[in-house]
Amino acid sequence: MASPAASFLFFLLFFGAPTARSSHFNRPAVFNFGDSNSDTGCLVSSGIEAIGPPYGHLFFGNPSGRYCDGRLILDFLLDAMDMPYLNPYLDSLGAPNFRKGCNYAAAASTVLPATPTSFSPFSFGVQVNQFIHFKARVLELRSKGKKLDKYLPDEDYFEKGLYMFDIGQNDLAIAFYSKTLDQILASIPTILAVFETGLQKLYDQGARNFWIHNTGPLGCLAQNVARFGTDPSNLDELGCVSSHNQAAKLFNLQLHALCKELQEEYTDTNVTYVDIYTIKSNLIANYSRFGFEQPIMACCGYGGPPLNYDSRIICGQTKILNGTVVTAKGCDDSSEYINWDGIHYSEAANKYVSSQILTGKYSDPPFSDKMPFLLKLKF
Numbered sequence: 001m002a003s004p005a006a007s008f009l010f011f012l013l014f015f016g017a018p019t020a021r022s023s024h025f026n027r028p029a030v031f032n033f034g035d036s037n038s039d040t041g042c043l044v045s046s047g048i049e050a051i052g053p054p055y056g057h058l059f060f061g062n063p064s065g066r067y068c069d070g071r072l073i074l075d076f077l078l079d080a081m082d083m084p085y086l087n088p089y090l091d092s093l094g095a096p097n098f099r100k101g102c103n104y105a106a107a108a109s110t111v112l113p114a115t116p117t118s119f120s121p122f123s124f125g126v127q128v129n130q131f132i133h134f135k136a137r138v139l140e141l142r143s144k145g146k147k148l149d150k151y152l153p154d155e156d157y158f159e160k161g162l163y164m165f166d167i168g169q170n171d172l173a174i175a176f177y178s179k180t181l182d183q184i185l186a187s188i189p190t191i192l193a194v195f196e197t198g199l200q201k202l203y204d205q206g207a208r209n210f211w212i213h214n215t216g217p218l219g220c221l222a223q224n225v226a227r228f229g230t231d232p233s234n235l236d237e238l239g240c241v242s243s244h245n246q247a248a249k250l251f252n253l254q255l256h257a258l259c260k261e262l263q264e265e266y267t268d269t270n271v272t273y274v275d276i277y278t279i280k281s282n283l284i285a286n287y288s289r290f291g292f293e294q295p296i297m298a299c300c301g302y303g304g305p306p307l308n309y310d311s312r313i314i315c316g317q318t319k320i321l322n323g324t325v326v327t328a329k330g331c332d333d334s335s336e337y338i339n340w341d342g343i344h345y346s347e348a349a350n351k352y353v354s355s356q357i358l359t360g361k362y363s364d365p366p367f368s369d370k371m372p373f374l375l376k377l378k379f
């Protein structure tokens with residue numbers, strides 16, 4: 001008697017797994033824009049911040065420039081597309097290979113232009129300009145000979161490539177330190193107008209395939225619960241900060257509308273909106289069903305339960321606080337935690353979120369040819 005898994009495989013082979021890949025997942029190159037949710041090393045390469053162990057310990061064996069214990073959602077999606085992990089635009093060492101794309105995402109980046117107090121100067125507009133410079137350099141270098149071909153995208157990859165976006169979370173999160181909820185809600189159209197301008201610039205450069213993540217339930221991040229959740233009336237039934245999630249939801253509603261508008265306006269383009277918010281809030285609400293033990297508490301941090309987060313000391317650091325030397329340490333088993341360091345998700349959570357994205361059910365338009373990718377992922 002065949003095992004259930006073998007029978008299932010037989011079923012797929014016999015009746016035919018869907019073979020037509022989503023056009024999104026059959027692309028020669030990927031260009032990614034965003035913040036720490038998809039930064040594979042830009043902020044760290046820029047020299048603005050250094051992160052140390054235990055960042056990256058699970059998969060890369062070193063921090064790898066990622067704000068995670070291992071892989072990001074972007075990494076898992078690239079795995080599913082049979083693509084290599086993306087080199088950060090600002091990484092000048094190693095063997096920079098940009099043949100299959102480039103990652104401009106930098107931690108702490110916003111859609112709105114950076115201000116003198118911004119932690120990251122690499123706002124969305126700057127990232128788009130970096131891309132424009134990158135493309136011009138690639139075309140210039142290619143025109144000079146074939147020596148660099150194996151490191152650079154072909155000219156047509158700029159049109160055929162997939163352009164991915166995950167940005168906006170910091171515009172909202174940072175605003176809460178100086179603005180009221182009403183002011184923040186009222187600023188969302190301005191944030192999205194700047195985002196749209198960037199997308200239009202990319203369209204003018206030949207981009208035709210857009211894959212846009214909405215923003216997650218930022219009120220559920222330990223950092224925000226610690227700072228804005230001290231008044232229990234501002235916490236929802238999951239223990240998340242209501243005002244932050246309200247802002248995220250309105251942002252997403254308007255982002256979704258923008259995606260639909262762009263799809264109608266640009267008929268030669270594919271615009272896919274991906275509902276990360278629903279996937280992440282379902283994960284946090286129903287964490288034990290998905291094998292997690294801690295929905296909100298950070299794995300790596302200082303302070304212990306209920307949040308294990310202290311804004312004065314980041315994961316991996318040792319500092320003197322209140323006259324005592326303390327270290328923000330990692331937990332024993334990060335796969336039990338949704339949250340890695342109080343601000344970013346753990347690799348285990350990113351893997352779950354990616355598996356849900358790949359079902360195709362959370363995107364607009366949805367896609368249903370999920371099996372070829374899921375079979376490749378080792379869950």
Ligand SMILES: *[C@@H]1O[C@H](CO)[C@@H](O)[C@H](O)[C@H]1NC(C)=O
Pocket residue numbers: 022023208209268269270
């Ligand atoms: C958009 O998607 C459709 C359907 O998957 C595909 O046939 C088409 O080539 C895509 N358009 C572009 C510009 O890639």
Ligand SMILES: *[C@@H]1O[C@H](CO)[C@@H](O)[C@H](O)[C@H]1NC(C)=O
Pocket residue numbers: 278281282283285286
């Ligand atoms: C948790 O799971 C239940 C049952 O599947 C579902 O109805 C509910 O929407 C989930 N919670 C969230 C916040 O998604």
Ligand SMILES: *[C@@H]1O[C@H](CO)[C@@H](O)[C@H](O)[C@H]1NC(C)=O
Pocket residue numbers: 322
């Ligand atoms: C610092 O130590 C004092 C005395 O032990 C304590 O009352 C206070 O809460 C501590 N402050 C912080 C921020 O940990």
